[in-house]
Amino acid sequence: MQFARINDVTIHYQVIGAPADRPVIVFTNSLGTDFRIWRDVVVRLAGEFPIVLYDKRGHGLSDVGQLPSSIADHATDLAGLLDLLSVKKAVICGLSVGGLIAQSLYQRRPDLVSALILCDTAHKIGTAESWNARIAAVEKNGIGSIVDAIMERWFTPAFRRPENTAYSGYCNMLTRQPVEGYVAACAAIRDADFTETAKTITVPTICVVGDQDGSTPPDLVLSTAKLIPDARYEVIPNCAHIPCVEQPEALTAVIRAFLTSITPGENSP
Numbered sequence: 001m002q003f004a005r006i007n008d009v010t011i012h013y014q015v016i017g018a019p020a021d022r023p024v025i026v027f028t029n030s031l032g033t034d035f036r037i038w039r040d041v042v043v044r045l046a047g048e049f050p051i052v053l054y055d056k057r058g059h060g061l062s063d064v065g066q067l068p069s070s071i072a073d074h075a076t077d078l079a080g081l082l083d084l085l086s087v088k089k090a091v092i093c094g095l096s097v098g099g100l101i102a103q104s105l106y107q108r109r110p111d112l113v114s115a116l117i118l119c120d121t122a123h124k125i126g127t128a129e130s131w132n133a134r135i136a137a138v139e140k141n142g143i144g145s146i147v148d149a150i151m152e153r154w155f156t157p158a159f160r161r162p163e164n165t166a167y168s169g170y171c172n173m174l175t176r177q178p179v180e181g182y183v184a185a186c187a188a189i190r191d192a193d194f195t196e197t198a199k200t201i202t203v204p205t206i207c208v209v210g211d212q213d214g215s216t217p218p219d220l221v222l223s224t225a226k227l228i229p230d231a232r233y234e235v236i237p238n239c240a241h242i243p244c245v246e247q248p249e250a251l252t253a254v255i256r257a258f259l260t261s262i263t264p265g266e267n268s269p
């Protein structure tokens, strides 16, 4: 396990090596998850691309850090991690709040970003009312009280079968996040709006979404793609908010095709 102290926060991360001439991909995960959600994508891409995974503050094995925290704080953490690892430029693949962090990183440190894979995310996610209601419910009754409602957004009914052990495992992942970290991330998402930033993005970008995403539905992700000059848009069938878990093969194919298309002079990954 690898840990770094960044902005006074202990950050849990992992680096998986590959040829140095290939673009580094950094995966940044969603609300209520840690970096293990990328496993089935990472095993497919390992050896082709250098990979950096990390748990954002307040999640997984990373510290919660000082509260309140903003999406800008998360982006500063990511910039600090990349600086520490001497990664000069990377493709940032951000899922949901991870996509907000990716847009914030682009806004603050565009030198670090060579391309964006915005996965089940948007320029703005949810409303103040919806986030305040979620924060109130979690503060009063814990994350367990919202798990069923959240799982309906994360996964399709086909995945949410009681006999699917992966489903119960992801319920555990959600409910075991620190409450303060989860609530802080909800507030950070509530207060974030990258509408203007999205219009300024000039690096190659793809917006990808599960066809049954209940948190950032295809229409919303399409509206984000339309804000970003020349952004591509792709829908992944038979999955909801977390394609890296539900359809890792399809998501990997989208990532590989995108990276191949933006890497001049290379015919294969």
Ligand SMILES: O=C(O)CC1=CCC(=O)O1
Pocket (backbone or CB within 6 Å): 029, 030, 031, 032, 095, 096, 097, 098, 125, 150, 153, 189, 215, 241
């Ligand atoms: O928990 C959800 O509703 C899904 C989600 C919204 C932002 C995020 O990162 O995950």
